[in-house]
Amino acid sequence: MPTKIDMAKFAKFCKDMGFIYQSSEIYGGINGFWDYGPLGVELKKNIKDAWWQDMVRNPPPGPDGQEIRMVGLDCSIIMNPKVWVASGHVGTFADPTRKCSGCGRFVRADQLWAILAESTWMNSLIQEFEPVTGKYDTRVLMKWAKGKGQKLAPNLALVRNPEVTLAFLATRVNGQPDAPPTLQEMTQHIATEQLNATGLQDPCPNCGGPLGEAKPFTLMLESHTGMEKNEESKVYLRPETAQGIFVNYRNVLDSTRLKLPFGIAQSGKSFRNEVTPRNFTFRSREFEQMEIEFFCHPDESVKWYEYWRDLRKKWYSTLGVKSENLIPREQAADELAFYSKGTTDIEYMFPFSEEPQELEGVAHRGDYDLTQHANHSGMAEKFAYFDEDRWNADAATRTTNSFKEWMKTNPPAEAVAKYQFTPHVIEPSAGADRFTLAVLCEAYTEDEVPDANGKVEKRVLMKFHPRLAPIKAAIFPLVNKDGMPEKAMGLYRSLKPHFNVFFDDKGAVGRRYRRQDEAGTPFCITIDGQTLTDDTVTIRDRDTLKQDRVKIADVKAFIEKALFPG
Ligand code: GAP
Numbered sequence: 001m002p003t004k005i006d007m008a009k010f011a012k013f014c015k016d017m018g019f020i021y022q023s024s025e026i027y028g029g030i031n032g033f034w035d036y037g038p039l040g041v042e043l044k045k046n047i048k049d050a051w052w053q054d055m056v057r058n059p060p061p062g063p064d065g066q067e068i069r070m071v072g073l074d075c076s077i078i079m080n081p082k083v084w085v086a087s088g089h090v091g092t093f094a095d096p097t098r099k100c101s102g103c104g105r106f107v108r109a110d111q112l113w114a115i116l117a118e119s120t121w122m123n124s125l126i127q128e129f130e131p132v133t134g135k136y137d138t139r140v141l142m143k144w145a146k147g148k149g150q151k152l153a154p155n156l157a158l159v160r161n162p163e164v165t166l167a168f169l170a171t172r173v174n175g176q177p178d179a180p181p182t183l184q185e186m187t188q189h190i191a192t193e194q195l196n197a198t199g200l201q202d203p204c205p206n207c208g209g210p211l212g213e214a215k216p217f218t219l220m221l222e223s224h225t226g227m228e229k230n231e232e233s234k235v236y237l238r239p240e241t242a243q244g245i246f247v248n249y250r251n252v253l254d255s256t257r258l259k260l261p262f263g264i265a266q267s268g269k270s271f272r273n274e275v276t277p278r279n280f281t282f283r284s285r286e287f288e289q290m291e292i293e294f295f296c297h298p299d300e301s302v303k304w305y306e307y308w309r310d311l312r313k314k315w316y317s318t319l320g321v322k323s324e325n326l327i328p329r330e331q332a333a334d335e336l337a338f339y340s341k342g343t344t345d346i347e348y349m350f351p352f353s354e355e356p357q358e359l360e361g362v363a364h365r366g367d368y369d370l371t372q373h374a375n376h377s378g379m380a381e382k383f384a385y386f387d388e389d390r391w392n393a394d395a396a397t398r399t400t401n402s403f404k405e406w407m408k409t410n411p412p413a414e415a416v417a418k419y420q421f422t423p424h425v426i427e428p429s430a431g432a433d434r435f436t437l438a439v440l441c442e443a444y445t446e447d448e449v450p451d452a453n454g455k456v457e458k459r460v461l462m463k464f465h466p467r468l469a470p471i472k473a474a475i476f477p478l479v480n481k482d483g484m485p486e487k488a489m490g491l492y493r494s495l496k497p498h499f500n501v502f503f504d505d506k507g508a509v510g511r512r513y514r515r516q517d518e519a520g521t522p523f524c525i526t527i528d529g530q531t532l533t534d535d536t537v538t539i540r541d542r543d544t545l546k547q548d549r550v551k552i553a554d555v556k557a558f559i560e561k562a563l564f565p566g
Pocket of ligand 1: 239240241242272274281282283284285286287288289291358359360361427429430431432433434435
């Protein structure tokens with residue numbers, strides 16, 4: 001598991017270093033929206049570039065060793081709203097949500113207890129119970145209710161009406177001494193003012209007030225196009241990039257003459273009006289996805305599903321995520337969507353959660369999406385695929401090689417489906433921001449190293465894989481004299497066209513190292529007295545602190561080898 005990190009401290013570190021800022025911070029921020037600073041934008045770009053390079057331009061061979069055909073797309077964020085009716089998002093893309101009658105805030109019903117566990121008032125109140133047994137002292141709770149509770153949870157029943165609430169709680173606890181209430185039941189008791197009228201109530205994580213019934217809350221963000229704002233001009237900001245791929249499936253086939261199996265990839269912004277954005281950038285309202293829709297013959301779909309599931313997990317490991325922190329979770333049969341033959345969530349053990357959380361979903365979507373668009377667009381013929389290769393391979397088994405003529409012989413449906421069918425789709429769908437957050441969490445390390453005088457000091461370092469590191473190398477002149485700055489600048493300029501490198505001639509070398517360790521720069525290259533005599537430099541490794549002496553002419557190859565070992 002990654003080392004537990006204090007997320008507030010971590011978010012501050014990310015801000016101070018220029019990885020991630022709160023959006024519109026000077027106006028108080030906006031919930032669920034984030035900006036990437038100078039280091040963060042490089043990190044996220046490296047992640048997206050690595051995905052594009054490894055999945056679209058240079059995917060590894062398929063399950064039978066065959067080349068994989070992949071192409072990319074870049075679709076508009078706003079599409080014809082009929083797309084979202086066909087995909088089912090307009091009708092069903094909603095989360096169960098409960099409204100607080102005290103402060104009016106909404107909370108996701110299916111995540112209530114996890115959100116409550118993080119709430120300020122709950123964390124304060126829990127200190128007043130005896131750990132493990134959950135026993136309590138009425139006077140202590142009364143004191144909390146009249147003190148801290150007034151400020152933290154003004155609408156909690158325990159705060160509004162402590163005598164009555166505590167009397168109900170005592171009746172429950174004393175009435176069944178052999179079955180003490182769970183923490184959840186205890187929480188419901190202190191949230192209930194009129195037990196007989198309402199039954200046990202669930203409290204609001206914000207103010208403690210009672211929550212109403214769960215109702216579906218659409219996640220679709222709306223806007224309008226044109227001059228008039230009415231139902232006709234209503235449009236949606238896409239909640240996933242996938243639908244742009246499905247609606248362009250025929251265009252891609254026609255313009256590229258690709259044959260099955262093949263994949264179409266797209267990365268870009270998606271928007272969801274999340275009820276409870278939380279855990280830093282983990283659940284945002286604006287985020288980027290990296291999605292592949294891989295189209296194949298239905299008979300081969302399970303093989304391709306397994307291929308993508310395994311490949312995608314491996315990809316994260318090749319970029320430095322430890323295998324033990326990556327947990328693929330195959331959904332149980334009763335969790336699957338009706339059209340799916342399998343879905344695996346590749347989960348990551350984020351340090352803010354006790355449970356692993358989804359990084360990417362790899363889903364077998366069957367022919368659901370293409371069939372929906374075939375039916376809704378009225379262009380079914382555009383979505384049927386004729387597999388010419390399979391047809392020609394079986395030529396010897398028929399008297400005619402004309403599919404049309406053969407169809408007149410009324411062949412059985414299963415025989416036709418071998419040649420003409422709606423492709424099945426395997427969808428590996430990853431989040432660029434979620435993976436960026438995972439990479440930041442995974443890289444964050446605190447250790448102790450000796451300073452220039454041998455005194456041990458604490459340092460924070462970001463152990464990014466060199467391929468993802470925002471800055472690949474920093475170049476320092478040891479001192480600002482004897483031609484060292486000029487030599488260092490020369491090396492910097494020769495590396496700059498190839499890598500994101502940084503020149504730093506300010507302050508003591510030790511301090512320059514620390515700054516780069518915090519930025520996650522894998523190599524610090526120093527020009528010293530010896531450089532002037534033999535054209536060699538020292539290259540310091542961020543993680544091991546080992547210094548190699550390398551010829552200036554070999555520095556580029558040294559960095560390249562670290563980026564793409566093997
Ligand atoms: N087309 C399938 C699809 O969109 P999803 O599981 O809803 O599936 C795929 O989303 C990925 O997108 C997730 O695994 C996650 O990495 C990312 N994602 C989804 N909602 C997100 C949010 N609110 N904030 C950040 N990333 C999100």
